[in-house]
Amino acid sequence: MIDYRLIGSRLKAVRESKNMTQEVLAEKASITVVYLSKIENGKVRPTLEVIDSICVNLDCDLGYIFGGSSPNTDYYQQDKICAVFKKLKPEVKPIAMSILENLSKLP
Numbered sequence: 001m002i003d004y005r006l007i008g009s010r011l012k013a014v015r016e017s018k019n020m021t022q023e024v025l026a027e028k029a030s031i032t033v034v035y036l037s038k039i040e041n042g043k044v045r046p047t048l049e050v051i052d053s054i055c056v057n058l059d060c061d062l063g064y065i066f067g068g069s070s071p072n073t074d075y076y077q078q079d080k081i082c083a084v085f086k087k088l089k090p091e092v093k094p095i096a097m098s099i100l101e102n103l104s105k106l107p
Contacts, residue, residue, distance in 0.1 A: 005042030006052065006102045007065055012040040028057040 015025055026036040038044040039054070046054075056063045060064060081100075088096055 008040040008042040029053045
C-alpha cells in the first residue's frame with residue numbers, strides 16, 4: 001500500500017531543504033499550487049508522472065520519495081544488508097564481508 005502522506009512529507013522536506021516555495025515548484029512541475037499543497041499533505045493520489053515531474057524539478061531521487069532511501073545515501077539498504085548478513089552461517093560471513101569490501105573499492 002502506498003502511503004501518500006509519507007510521500008508528500010518527503011517531497012515537502014526536500015522542497016524546503018532547497019528553499020523553494022510551493023509556487024515556484026508548482027510552476028516548474030506544471031501543476032497548481034493547490035494541487036501541490038494537497039500532494040504534500042497526502043490529500044490526493046498523484047500519478048507517478050506527476051511525482052516524477054516534481055522530483056525532476058527538485059533534483060531528488062524518486063527512490064527516496066517512495067522508499068525513504070536512495071542509492072546516493074550512505075545508509076542505502078543498510079538495514080536490509082545487516083539483516084541478510086545476520087542470517088549467514090558463521091563460516092560464510094568472512095566471504096560476504098570480503099565481497100562487500102571489494103565492491104566498495106570499485107570506481
